Amino acid sequence: MKKRDLWTGVVMVLFAALCLLVALVYETPMSSVLCGFTGGVGVPGAIQIGRYIKWSKPENAVEYQERLEQQRIDLRDERKEMLRNKAGRYAYLFSLLANAVILFILALLDTLGVIPESRWLILSLAVWLLAQYFAGILIYRLLCRKY
Secondary structure, three states, X not given: OOHHHHHHHHHHHHHHHHHHHHHHHOOOOOHHHHHHHHHHHHHHHHHXXXXXXXXXXXXXXXXXXXXXXXXXXXXXXXXXXXXXXXXXXXXXXHHXXXXXXXXXXXXXXXXXXXXXXXXXXHHHHHHHHXXXXXXXXXXXXXXXXXX
16 A cells, blocks of 8 residues: 555544544534544544555555456446446435425425524525536536537
8 A cells, every 4th residue: 555545544543633632622612523523534544544554564465456456447347337327327316306305395394384484594405406406417518528
């Protein structure tokens, strides 16, 4: 593995430790967010350091090279590339549908008076839904021109 991977993991763990230290020393409204950063950045950093240590051992060098070769093959495999594209499309459609359903439910609850003062939430979700839709169309057209 590359030394850059090790240093990235070390920086992530140090950042997580700094966030935890600040969250414990200073009592602010951001303490819970800093604790979230501690787990969200520290755990992947520790995993990255562990992977570096595991794959840097001489007895694992052959297996590591085989894994790299398999990754290169998988990235160039046309069938897997098509499946990744389909998965991305389905995730995009699911996201659009979920946003539309959530928007409908929020608008209904606002109309019934269950959730008072939710106009800005509904408006921002509607803008996000439109932004996703038009971004999909724009990206598709740009890709059509490119290829």
